[in-house]
Amino acid sequence: MSKHFLAYLEESIKSYWDKPVMSDIDGDTRLTYASFSNEIYRLHVFFDSIGVQKGDKVALCSGNCANWALSFMAVAACQGVVVSILPDFKPESIHSLVNHSEAKLLIVNPRIFATLKPEEMPALQAIISMKDFSLLASKDENVAKAHDSWDADFKAKYPNGISKEDVDFPKDNQEDLCLINYTSGTTSDPKGVMITYENISANTQYALETVIIHPGDTLVSMLPLAHMFGLEFEFIYPVSGGAHVHFLSKTPAAPVLMKSFADVKPFxxxxxxxxxxxxxxxxxxxxxxxxxxxxxxxxxxxxxxxxxxxxxxxxxxxxxNxxxxxxxxxxxxxxxxxxxxxxxxxxxxxxxxxxxxxxxxxxxxxxxxxxxxxxxxxxxxxxxxxxxxxxxxxxxxxxxxxxxxxxxxxxxxxxxxxxxxxxxxxxxxxxxxxxxxxxxxxxSKNMILGPSGQNIYPEELEDKINSMPMVVESIVLQRNGSLVALVFPDYDAAGDTDLKALMEQNRLAVNKVVPNFCQIKSIELVENEFEKTPKRSIKRFLYK
The missing domain is CATH 3.40.50.12780 (ANL, N-terminal domain)
Structure with a gap:
C-alpha cells in the first residue's frame, strides 16, 4: 500500500505553514499552506451542517482556480467523493452527469450556473459558487440557514482559527472511492472513472520519488483540473512536495502563457x-x-x-528555471x-x-x-x-x-x-x-486495415506529414479503400505560397518513405484548426 496522499499534504501543511501554496494568475486569491488548511476546515463545517457524510458525492464544475483545488481537498479530507465535470460540457450534459453521479452538492462557476436549470438536478441539496462559496440555489431552508450561520459556526468550533495541531486528515481509507472522473459529456452511456485514494496515492508517491521537487518550487497549472493529468501532476503532487501552484483559469493564448512563464518561472x-x-x-x-x-x-x-x-x-x-x-x-x-x-x-x-x-x-x-x-x-x-x-x-x-x-x-x-x-x-x-x-x-480504434490486411497506424503517418513545410496538424483517414490526409496549414506564414502545390510535394515526399500499403492518395486542406478535446487531442470522430 502506498503512502496516503493526504499524509503528504498534512506534512506539507505543517512543514511549510507560512509559505504560499496556491495563487490565481488572473485573480486575487493567494493562499499559504496555513490559510489553505483553514479554508479546508471551514468547508468541513458547512459540509457537516448540511449533512454531507462519508461517501457522499460533491460535484465540481469550473475552470482551473484555487477554489477548485481547495474544494477537492476539502471533500477528500472529509471522505466524500469528488465528481469532476469539465466546464466545457453543455448544460444538458452537466445536468445528466450530476444526476448520474447522485451528487448532493454542486460547486460551480457562476457563469456556468447561469446556463443551468436547477430543477433538472432534483437530488441536489445546494448549488454553491466556486468564485466565493456563496449560495446560488437550494430548495432546503435548513441549507440556507446553515449557509447564513457558516462563519459563526466556524468561529464557534475554531475560535482561534486552525493551528498545525488541528490538521489531521483520515489515512485509513485507501481502498475507498475518492473521485468519479467523467471522461466525456455523453448523456447516453456516461463513463465515470472510479478512482480510489490508493490510485491517487500511488501516483503521488511515484512522482515525489521520481520527479524531484524542492520546497518553494513554482508551477503553472493550465491542464484541466477535471482531468487526471492536470489534477495529479499540476496540483496534488506539487502541493504534496511544498510547491506553489499558479492557476490559469483557461488555456491561454501564447502571449499570456509566455508571460506566465516569465512571471512564475516554473520548475x-x-x-x-x-x-x-x-x-x-x-x-x-x-x-x-x-x-x-x-x-x-x-x-x-x-x-x-x-x-x-x-x-x-x-x-x-x-x-x-x-x-x-x-x-x-x-x-x-x-x-x-x-x-x-x-x-x-x-x-x-x-x-x-x-x-x-x-x-x-x-x-x-x-x-x-x-x-x-x-x-x-x-x-x-x-x-x-x-x-x-x-x-x-x-x-x-x-x-x-x-x-x-x-x-x-x-x-x-x-x-x-x-x-x-x-x-x-x-x-x-x-x-x-x-x-x-x-x-x-x-x-486500436484508429487502426486502419490495409488492402491486404496490413495494419496501418494513422498516427505514424500523421507524424511524417506534420513535419512537412507549412503543415500545422493533420488527420489520415481511409476513404473507399484509399488513404486521404486532411491538413490544416499555416495560413499565417503561407503568404503567397501555392498551398495546394506545396501539399502535393509533401504528399510525394511522404510516400517515398512509407510502405506501399501506406501511400497517401491525396491531401485536402481544411480552413480551420481541428476541433480538440480539453486534453488537446483531435476529435477524430468528427472527420470523415
Whole structure:
C-alpha cells in the first residue's frame, strides 16, 4: 500500500505553514499552506451542517482556480467523493452527469450556473459558487440557514482559527472511492472513472520519488483540473512536495502563457505535443532549416554553439528555471524530438490514461529513450497482448495500484476493459524493447486495415506529414479503400505560397518513405484548426 496522499499534504501543511501554496494568475486569491488548511476546515463545517457524510458525492464544475483545488481537498479530507465535470460540457450534459453521479452538492462557476436549470438536478441539496462559496440555489431552508450561520459556526468550533495541531486528515481509507472522473459529456452511456485514494496515492508517491521537487518550487497549472493529468501532476503532487501552484483559469493564448512563464518561472512544464510542436514550428525550425544553418548545425564547434544558443533561448521561453519538460497525451513528432535531443533539453514523454489516475509509463529525461514513452512505473505491471511483444504490435494491458475500480454504475463498460484477474485493456497498441521501454503505435480504434490486411497506424503517418513545410496538424483517414490526409496549414506564414502545390510535394515526399500499403492518395486542406478535446487531442470522430 502506498503512502496516503493526504499524509503528504498534512506534512506539507505543517512543514511549510507560512509559505504560499496556491495563487490565481488572473485573480486575487493567494493562499499559504496555513490559510489553505483553514479554508479546508471551514468547508468541513458547512459540509457537516448540511449533512454531507462519508461517501457522499460533491460535484465540481469550473475552470482551473484555487477554489477548485481547495474544494477537492476539502471533500477528500472529509471522505466524500469528488465528481469532476469539465466546464466545457453543455448544460444538458452537466445536468445528466450530476444526476448520474447522485451528487448532493454542486460547486460551480457562476457563469456556468447561469446556463443551468436547477430543477433538472432534483437530488441536489445546494448549488454553491466556486468564485466565493456563496449560495446560488437550494430548495432546503435548513441549507440556507446553515449557509447564513457558516462563519459563526466556524468561529464557534475554531475560535482561534486552525493551528498545525488541528490538521489531521483520515489515512485509513485507501481502498475507498475518492473521485468519479467523467471522461466525456455523453448523456447516453456516461463513463465515470472510479478512482480510489490508493490510485491517487500511488501516483503521488511515484512522482515525489521520481520527479524531484524542492520546497518553494513554482508551477503553472493550465491542464484541466477535471482531468487526471492536470489534477495529479499540476496540483496534488506539487502541493504534496511544498510547491506553489499558479492557476490559469483557461488555456491561454501564447502571449499570456509566455508571460506566465516569465512571471512564475516554473520548475516543470506539463504539456501535450501540439503546444511544443507549435513553438518549434514558429520559433525554432524557421531558423535551423535554412541551408547555411543545416551545414553549421553539423559542424564541430560551431554546431555546439548554435545548439547551446537555441537551448538557452528555449529555456528563457519557459521562464529560465525549467528542470522538467514532460509531454503526455500523444507521441512527439520525430523532427521535434530529434531537435530536443540534439540541444540536450530536459524533456521526456510519459504515457497514461484517466483509468490509471493517470500514470502508466515514465522515465527521467536523463535515461529516456527517444521514440518511447518510458517504462512501467512502480507498483504497476505491463504486458503486450501479442505473441512477440518486442516486434509484433499488440494491445497494451496494465495491472496494479494505479488501476481504477471501474466505471460508475456501468458494469458493461467495466467488463469490456477490466479482465477478471485485474488487467486493464487500454485500447492503445504498442511494443516493448528488452529494457521495458514502451513504444506506442496508435489507438486500436484508429487502426486502419490495409488492402491486404496490413495494419496501418494513422498516427505514424500523421507524424511524417506534420513535419512537412507549412503543415500545422493533420488527420489520415481511409476513404473507399484509399488513404486521404486532411491538413490544416499555416495560413499565417503561407503568404503567397501555392498551398495546394506545396501539399502535393509533401504528399510525394511522404510516400517515398512509407510502405506501399501506406501511400497517401491525396491531401485536402481544411480552413480551420481541428476541433480538440480539453486534453488537446483531435476529435477524430468528427472527420470523415
Amino acid at each position: 516543470m512544464f506539463l504539456t501535450v505535443p501540439l503546444v511544443i510542436e507549435k513553438i518549434f514550428k514558429k520559433a525554432v525550425f524557421p531558423k535551423i532549416n535554412k541551408p547555411i544553418m543545416k551545414i553549421l548545425w553539423h559542424t564541430p564547434g560551431i554546431g555546439r554553439v548554435i545548439k547551446n544558443t537555441i537551448r538557452k533561448k528555449l529555456m528563457t521561453t519557459f521562464g529560465g 525549467l528542470r522538467y519538460l514532460i509531454v503526455g497525451g500523444a507521441a512527439l513528432s520525430t523532427e521535434v524530438e530529434n531537435c530536443l535531443r540534439a540541444i540536450k533539453f530536459p524533456y521526456c514523454v510519459g504515457y497514461g490514461m484517466t483509468e490509471c489516475a493517470p500514470l502508466i509509463t515514465y522515465k527521467d529525461w536523463s535515461e529516456f529513450k527517444k521514440g518511447s514513452c518510458g517504462a512501467i512505473v512502480d507498483r504497476m505491471q505491463l504486458k503486450i497482448d501479442s505473441s512477440n511483444p518486442r516486434k509484433e504490435v499488440g494491445e497494451i494491458m496494465v495491472k496494479g495500484a494505479h488501476v481504477m475500480q471501474g466505471y460508475y454504475k456501468n458494469p458493461t463498460a467495466t467488463k469490456a476493459v477490466l479482465t477478471e484477474d485485474g488487467w486493464l485493456r487500454t485500447g492503445d497498441l504498442g511494443v516493448v524493447d528488452k529494457h521495458g521501454n514502451l513504444f506506442i503505435r496508435g489507438r
